[in-house]
Amino acid sequence: MQKFDRNSCLREAEIFKALGHPTRLWIVKQLADGQEHCVCEFVEAVGVQFATISQHLTILRQAGLLESDKRGQSVYYRLSCPCIIDTLKCLADKKTE
Amino acid sequence: MQKFDRNSCLREAEIFKALGHPTRLWIVKQLADGQEHCVCEFVEAVGVQFATISQHLTILRQAGLLESDKRGQSVYYRLSCPCIIDTLKCLADKKTE
DNA sequence: ATGTTATTATGTTATATTACTAAATAACAA
C-alpha cells in the first residue's frame, strides 16, 4: 500500500469532480461525436440560465476536458481528451449488466 | 444535439462524483492491482479518522465502484469495475503530455 | 456612436459535502 499523497491526487480528482455533475456529464457526451458546439446550444437544450452553463463550461475547461475558440460572436467548445469517451462507453455497458 | 434528460445523467454522474475526491481516487488506485484491502489499511495510510474513511468507502460502494466482504473482524474492499483502471491510465498519460 | 446578441464575471442564497466527535454494532479473546 502506497503512502497517501494528497497533492498528487488532487489534480486528477478534479477531472472526475468536473464530470460528477449531470449537466456537465451531458455536455461532455454531446461533444463526444468530435463536433464543436456553441454555448447557446447547450443553454437551449438544458433549459437553464446562460450564466449557469457558462459556469459549468469553465469548470470543464479548467479540468482540461474541453477547449474553446471564439469565432465571431460565439464561443465554440470541443472535447480535448477523446479517451474519456471510452470510459463513458464502459460505464454504459456496466449499467446494462 | 440531444434533449437534456437530467435523470439519465444522474446515475452516471454519481460514479464520477465518487471519484472526484483525492482520498477516494487514491483508494481506488490502491485497489487497482486487483488485491483486496481492509479498512484499517486505508485509515493508516491516509491518516484520518476511521469514520472518515468508512464514509468515503460507502460513497464508492454506493456508486458501484467497490464491493466489500466481512471476514472475521475486518471488512475487505475490492474494485468491482476494473475498466476504471484504463481510464486512470489514460488520464495519467495525458498528465505527462 | 448606438444598439443587439453572445458570453463571462460577480455577488448572493440555498443546498451539499467534508471531516470530525461520540455513540452503536459486531466479532472475537480472556
Next chain:
DNA sequence: TTGTTATTTAGTAATATAACATAATAACAT
C-alpha cells in the same frame, strides 16, 4: 460476562458547490 478491536452510524460545524439575478465585456450591425 467483560473487554478489545474493527467498523459503521448519527450528529455537528466549517467549507464548497449550484443556480440564480445582475453587471460587465466583446463582436458585430446600423
